[in-house]
Amino acid sequence: MKKYCYGICFLISVAINILFSIHLYVGDGPNQEISCRSSLTWSEKAAAEAEAVAAISCSGHGRAFLDGSISDGQPVCECYGCYSGTDCSELSPGCAADANSGDPIYLEPFWMQNAADTAVVISGWHRMSYEYADDPMMSPELDKYIRKLHSVAGNAITQDRYIVFGVGSSQLLSAAVYALSSQNSSSPSNVLASTPFYHLYKDQTRLFNSKNFVYRGDTNSWQTNNTDVIEFVTSPTNPGGELKKSVTGGKTIHDHAYFWPQFTPIPGPSDHDLMIFSLSKLTGHAGTRFGYVVYAVLASSFFQLSSVRYILNIFLCTLIIYRWAIIKDKDVYDKVLNYIYLANAGISKDTQLRVLKVLKVAMKADGKPFFEFAYNQMSDRWNRLTSVFSKSTRFSIQPRHPLHCNFFHQTRQPSPAYAWVRCERQEDNDCAAVLKAGKIIGQSGSTFSAKDRYARLSLIKSQDDFELLMQRLTELVSLENHNIEIM
Amino acid sequence: MKKYCYGICFLISVAINILFSIHLYVGDGPNQEISCRSSLTWSEKAAAEAEAVAAISCSGHGRAFLDGSISDGQPVCECYGCYSGTDCSELSPGCAADANSGDPIYLEPFWMQNAADTAVVISGWHRMSYEYADDPMMSPELDKYIRKLHSVAGNAITQDRYIVFGVGSSQLLSAAVYALSSQNSSSPSNVLASTPFYHLYKDQTRLFNSKNFVYRGDTNSWQTNNTDVIEFVTSPTNPGGELKKSVTGGKTIHDHAYFWPQFTPIPGPSDHDLMIFSLSKLTGHAGTRFGYVVYAVLASSFFQLSSVRYILNIFLCTLIIYRWAIIKDKDVYDKVLNYIYLANAGISKDTQLRVLKVLKVAMKADGKPFFEFAYNQMSDRWNRLTSVFSKSTRFSIQPRHPLHCNFFHQTRQPSPAYAWVRCERQEDNDCAAVLKAGKIIGQSGSTFSAKDRYARLSLIKSQDDFELLMQRLTELVSLENHNIEIM
Numbered sequence: 001m002k003k004y005c006y007g008i009c010f011l012i013s014v015a016i017n018i019l020f021s022i023h024l025y026v027g028d029g030p031n032q033e034i035s036c037r038s039s040l041t042w043s044e045k046a047a048a049e050a051e052a053v054a055a056i057s058c059s060g061h062g063r064a065f066l067d068g069s070i071s072d073g074q075p076v077c078e079c080y081g082c083y084s085g086t087d088c089s090e091l092s093p094g095c096a097a098d099a100n101s102g103d104p105i106y107l108e109p110f111w112m113q114n115a116a117d118t119a120v121v122i123s124g125w126h127r128m129s130y131e132y133a134d135d136p137m138m139s140p141e142l143d144k145y146i147r148k149l150h151s152v153a154g155n156a157i158t159q160d161r162y163i164v165f166g167v168g169s170s171q172l173l174s175a176a177v178y179a180l181s182s183q184n185s186s187s188p189s190n191v192l193a194s195t196p197f198y199h200l201y202k203d204q205t206r207l208f209n210s211k212n213f214v215y216r217g218d219t220n221s222w223q224t225n226n227t228d229v230i231e232f233v234t235s236p237t238n239p240g241g242e243l244k245k246s247v248t249g250g251k252t253i254h255d256h257a258y259f260w261p262q263f264t265p266i267p268g269p270s271d272h273d274l275m276i277f278s279l280s281k282l283t284g285h286a287g288t289r290f291g292y293v294v295y296a297v298l299a300s301s302f303f304q305l306s307s308v309r310y311i312l313n314i315f316l317c318t319l320i321i322y323r324w325a326i327i328k329d330k331d332v333y334d335k336v337l338n339y340i341y342l343a344n345a346g347i348s349k350d351t352q353l354r355v356l357k358v359l360k361v362a363m364k365a366d367g368k369p370f371f372e373f374a375y376n377q378m379s380d381r382w383n384r385l386t387s388v389f390s391k392s393t394r395f396s397i398q399p400r401h402p403l404h405c406n407f408f409h410q411t412r413q414p415s416p417a418y419a420w421v422r423c424e425r426q427e428d429n430d431c432a433a434v435l436k437a438g439k440i441i442g443q444s445g446s447t448f449s450a451k452d453r454y455a456r457l458s459l460i461k462s463q464d465d466f467e468l469l470m471q472r473l474t475e476l477v478s479l480e481n482h483n484i485e486i487m
Numbered sequence: 488m489k490k491y492c493y494g495i496c497f498l499i500s501v502a503i504n505i506l507f508s509i510h511l512y513v514g515d516g517p518n519q520e521i522s523c524r525s526s527l528t529w530s531e532k533a534a535a536e537a538e539a540v541a542a543i544s545c546s547g548h549g550r551a552f553l554d555g556s557i558s559d560g561q562p563v564c565e566c567y568g569c570y571s572g573t574d575c576s577e578l579s580p581g582c583a584a585d586a587n588s589g590d591p592i593y594l595e596p597f598w599m600q601n602a603a604d605t606a607v608v609i610s611g612w613h614r615m616s617y618e619y620a621d622d623p624m625m626s627p628e629l630d631k632y633i634r635k636l637h638s639v640a641g642n643a644i645t646q647d648r649y650i651v652f653g654v655g656s657s658q659l660l661s662a663a664v665y666a667l668s669s670q671n672s673s674s675p676s677n678v679l680a681s682t683p684f685y686h687l688y689k690d691q692t693r694l695f696n697s698k699n700f701v702y703r704g705d706t707n708s709w710q711t712n713n714t715d716v717i718e719f720v721t722s723p724t725n726p727g728g729e730l731k732k733s734v735t736g737g738k739t740i741h742d743h744a745y746f747w748p749q750f751t752p753i754p755g756p757s758d759h760d761l762m763i764f765s766l767s768k769l770t771g772h773a774g775t776r777f778g779y780v781v782y783a784v785l786a787s788s789f790f791q792l793s794s795v796r797y798i799l800n801i802f803l804c805t806l807i808i809y810r811w812a813i814i815k816d817k818d819v820y821d822k823v824l825n826y827i828y829l830a831n832a833g834i835s836k837d838t839q840l841r842v843l844k845v846l847k848v849a850m851k852a853d854g855k856p857f858f859e860f861a862y863n864q865m866s867d868r869w870n871r872l873t874s875v876f877s878k879s880t881r882f883s884i885q886p887r888h889p890l891h892c893n894f895f896h897q898t899r900q901p902s903p904a905y906a907w908v909r910c911e912r913q914e915d916n917d918c919a920a921v922l923k924a925g926k927i928i929g930q931s932g933s934t935f936s937a938k939d940r941y942a943r944l945s946l947i948k949s950q951d952d953f954e955l956l957m958q959r960l961t962e963l964v965s966l967e968n969h970n971i972e973i974m
Contacts, residue, residue: 040534047527047531048527048530050610051528066608069621078619108615116528119611121537121606123605124599128591129774130588130773134556142554280617349776350838354609356554361611
């Protein structure tokens, strides 16, 4: 009996040995595998900090950030509009819906769903130099992905062109005007845009007070006999969302900030001389300040390599940091890059790294998951918006026309970033004021050189903002249907 | 006998179980503790990627980066000048020493030594908005640390002033000229600088072709009866490293890019109207493109809040992204920020986060470890440099004058970022060419509006670059002492 007992105990002990061995060398599941496979050293502290901050609860109505204000040793919640409290749980009653800015927070959920693939770790010594190994200013890897992006989205031609990055839409617009403007001080180039348009076209052109160009107003009022024209062509329009073509036949600056499948059907790739895009509207990373210009130089027409022209184009490229330009002419490209190098102007390498990571995720599976997510967000918001406005006779929004989209391979309606609201009643000639009285903050028509009978409402902000906008619009239309004037 | 065997086997098995248990629950040392203590989730993949790339050996003569070109699934080494091969181990014989650019790699070792504290993890959804919670464009935390930085370094007054960030020295210089220039198109402001000076002062002023200002040349040739002057005061000078004061008595733009304890003794805090600093020279993060302007507006002298003046100052602030300005006037500050917000111009939030992290480390222990490291680097290089030039009659370098440094609390010699070499022989009137023949690449005096008898050599590049420069200089001086002409 004792012998049997020894035997059983021994077998049990050996069995436990085997189990321990399996546990030790195979692990006990995915979680264990992740944490113990790790042999992180210098990056672990920063990673833990970032995760701790991301885990701070702000009730879904705010966010804590690594560089936020500190209280009790940790960053505090930064609450979205209308919410307050340490955990952003307090909704301010009667708070106005803010649909003013084009802050593209509508894509935040996508990036949270793709957290592991879009996190970036930057070492203290990451790219301290002004230069990359094979390029003075721009990440060749990012260049490659930007070309892929255009090929995937099918919205711009990049083949046989050079790409230059840049920053800041306001500077870029001015720089583009500079690059295309006359060299003749006694006869400056005439800058035009079609109403309604983004106010910076006018403000920035005037700001320079240059001898080389002058702002002339709306394209409709322009005499066609003067051909020294630089025309801003916004396509899709902001606001409105319509695809547009040049009307003057002059040199053009195509502002394609919203020419992405989530906002408009893509009928085909754009192939204009100078096209401005904005990455902030594409991926929603407005805070990263990375947009781009597709700058296609026609070999011999307006782009003569005189010294002045050279300098003006240099100016374009030094100003368009964080944007990119696609240039056909290799000589121009080399000289522009050389100047940028000498000027110590440049593009933050940290930002280029982050954009690379974000674009890689956006382009997974040929961009289908990303653009479908983005399109569904916009499309759902438009469905709800049109449902509310269909009940109103006091307010109308822009009509939308279905088109075949080469990206989604089907006919779809546009879902623009902004609603362009018209107040229909005779007396409502200040539409933004009417909306404001209904606790809705929009931008006046005159901001876009249009009539104040119009107002722009942003549809790309956070879900909280959109829900409140829907609530306030519903209240406003409901008042109208009960024949109660609010103003 | 069999019974004893059972017993011994059982005891051995139990002993093994105990060892397994100890191993499993106690771990096998500090390394195990680090890896299994971690409960990282979404950040771990990015952290592991960053560490794997940092661990790629490039023989100390190059660096692999996350966004580098990919070969066999991992980024390749980017070799420093004169080195090549997959691991950068091959030194090109007879390679010229490149002392041309101001690429401040000399501080890379400091950041590698402080890897854990300076790593940054950026989530995919980090600050997607254009705005911070309490500020449209700028991180309040970074604002706080910038003020501390000036207080610690003792090199600029920030009290009772507002701070605005900006980017890009070239744009900034132009923008500063714009902000200070005349509003009278028929009588533009006169822009001046003292030779030798950074060529962008001239190039960028001319580039704008504005009706409001015109570049007039050297301060020495200027008639003092015209008071509508905007003077660039570079202090310390680039090249040269001397502390300077205004000579015209007009409005001034103080370029303080090198006004840090590692380059010059700090006699006291600077308190001028408009001061330009550059963070790239302070911490060596040139690739991050974060510099700053200390912009102190005098209440009523040149800063009248007419609409044109307002616009010009707006222009300053939209252009100086990634730099910061310290402004006394609250009204101006508010309007400038409001415009920046409306213009959607801004500063990359990723970059602001990284700069915050870097500054926090630089300012540990009141900046002592950081500035001492940086000063020792520069000081050692100057000791070796002067030792070589002391043996030469053909070449001389600028004299240096000791001053009391308020930061180090002792009298020290300046250790400027650049050597300003003079070729003493009558026939050596192109000094850069003489150096080039000796396999040393510098910048000609004429690049700084000085004579070509001078050339600038950069002393802030990597240790590899500096060692090669020392070698080539030693060879050149040695040839001279053996009475062998090289040109």
